[in-house]
Amino acid sequence: MSSKLVWFVGLCWTSFIGWNTSSLAQDGEATKWFKGNLHTHSLWSDGDDFPEMIADWYVRHDYQFLALTDHNVLGTDLRWMKYAEIERRGGPEALAKYRARFGADWVQERGTPGTEDHEVALRPLAEFRARVEQPEKFLLIPGEEISDAVGRLPIHLNATNVTEVLSPARGETVREAIANNVRAVADQAQRSGRQILIHLNHPNFGWAVTPEDLAFVAEERFFEIYNGHPSVHQLGDETRPGLELFWDIANTLRIDRFASPPLFGLGTDDSHDYHGVQGATPGRGWIEVRADKLEADTLIAAIQRGDFYASSGVTLRDVSFDRNTRQLRLEIEPQEGVAFTTQFIGTPQDYDRTWPAATDADGRVLTVQERYCPKIGTVFKTETGLTPTYQLTGDELYVRAVVTSTRLHPNPSLENQREQAWTQPVGWEKRLDPR
Numbered sequence: 001m002s003s004k005l006v007w008f009v010g011l012c013w014t015s016f017i018g019w020n021t022s023s024l025a026q027d028g029e030a031t032k033w034f035k036g037n038l039h040t041h042s043l044w045s046d047g048d049d050f051p052e053m054i055a056d057w058y059v060r061h062d063y064q065f066l067a068l069t070d071h072n073v074l075g076t077d078l079r080w081m082k083y084a085e086i087e088r089r090g091g092p093e094a095l096a097k098y099r100a101r102f103g104a105d106w107v108q109e110r111g112t113p114g115t116e117d118h119e120v121a122l123r124p125l126a127e128f129r130a131r132v133e134q135p136e137k138f139l140l141i142p143g144e145e146i147s148d149a150v151g152r153l154p155i156h157l158n159a160t161n162v163t164e165v166l167s168p169a170r171g172e173t174v175r176e177a178i179a180n181n182v183r184a185v186a187d188q189a190q191r192s193g194r195q196i197l198i199h200l201n202h203p204n205f206g207w208a209v210t211p212e213d214l215a216f217v218a219e220e221r222f223f224e225i226y227n228g229h230p231s232v233h234q235l236g237d238e239t240r241p242g243l244e245l246f247w248d249i250a251n252t253l254r255i256d257r258f259a260s261p262p263l264f265g266l267g268t269d270d271s272h273d274y275h276g277v278q279g280a281t282p283g284r285g286w287i288e289v290r291a292d293k294l295e296a297d298t299l300i301a302a303i304q305r306g307d308f309y310a311s312s313g314v315t316l317r318d319v320s321f322d323r324n325t326r327q328l329r330l331e332i333e334p335q336e337g338v339a340f341t342t343q344f345i346g347t348p349q350d351y352d353r354t355w356p357a358a359t360d361a362d363g364r365v366l367t368v369q370e371r372y373c374p375k376i377g378t379v380f381k382t383e384t385g386l387t388p389t390y391q392l393t394g395d396e397l398y399v400r401a402v403v404t405s406t407r408l409h410p411n412p413s414l415e416n417q418r419e420q421a422w423t424q425p426v427g428w429e430k431r432l433d434p435r
């Protein structure tokens with residue numbers, strides 16, 4: 001474990017220093033922001049629409065990339081599905097909408113309509129991608145939601161840019177299961193020569209993953225700071241931290257106790273429902289990635305460097321951290337009649353490192369936020385306006401920024417949800433490698 005950990009930290013460090021204040025990539029190509037969602041379900045697992053219909057939704061809503069990530073399936077072969085099941089999920093109009101958009105010639109059916117043997121084909125990605133992809137405008141990336149479990153705890157990780165389906169790697173504990181799945185993805189990346197991203201999904205879903213778990217598994221560098229599914233306990237509960245504090249607890253432990261880089265946070269939809277306004281609908285959360293071209297390996301390399309941010313509605317023109325002046329600076333895209341508040345959040349070096357385990361009446365350890373020093377996740381500064389900056393003093397373990405708009409989210413997963421953006425933690429690099 002320890003030699004692997006050192007290797008991994010070294011790798012991450014090397015790649016992270018590529019990010020500087022320049023808006024030019026290392027080869028001098030101009031960079032831009034690409035918007036995408038890496039968590040989407042279709043009829044291939046438990047979604048309610050055809051994959052090409054879903055891709056078309058994202059094209060029409062100005063996304064530049066999308067990963068269809070069904071549970072433990074890649075959708076590489078054609079599969080026949082009972083029409084009755086399609087109608088049960090998507091309603092009586094689902095097939096008609098599919099025909100209307102892609103043409104009756106494209107839709108493959110067999111059996112007699114109105115009988116049990118009426119089936120419709122789910123076409124594989126290799127067949128339909130040409131119908132929706134456009135060079136430099138829209139890219140589909142092969143993906144899968146590896147849906148593992150430890151006992152009754154759901155351990156879900158999304159693998160993006162995979163070549164072959166990955167079976168859940170299993171483990172005796174949550175930490176072991178996460179580490180085993182990350183290792184399986186690293187193996188496939190090495191064999192295939194591709195960049196493959198693996199991120200931990202919705203940690204509070206089923207209350208499966210604690211901040212301590214994600215601190216301990218140094219090999220997992222990514223998690224969902226915002227997932228648009230309404231059942232993922234984004235805000236925690238009275239004893240368990242919401243994802244903002246979750247991120248700060250995990251990052252504090254990672255940097256200070258395990259000398260490993262912090263987690264980077266993604267926004268995703270986890271969309272399942274495409275025929276109405278109820279449920280896990282698309283368009284709630286995404287990432288914006290800074291890269292020089294719309295290509296899977298390039299996008300994932302930028303994500304690995306931390307050159308991206310998560311959003312549920314706020315757009316940033318720029319986010320930069322100058323490692324010499326140690327200033328973090330954001331430039332927010334203005335919106336008519338809308339104001340923005342930015343919080344710079346982190347943990348100071350002098351936080352209290354003792355945290356007695358909180359237990360219930362039976363002595364079982366609880367994951368409760370009260371047991372942590374309240375300095376974890378300190379708001380160092382709050383600033384309004386379009387160009388908030390934070391000057392690091394050297395007293396911080398790390399700093400990250402959260403921008404909150406006065407505009408209500410047009411398709412919220414939470415009550416009174418405001419549009420937001422989350423940037424990645426900075427200022428931790430020197431501590432891990434003081435060269």
Ligand SMILES: [Zn+2]
Nearest residue numbers: 145156201202
């Ligand atoms: Zn999931």
Ligand SMILES: [Zn+2]
Nearest residue numbers: 039041145270
């Ligand atoms: Zn999912």
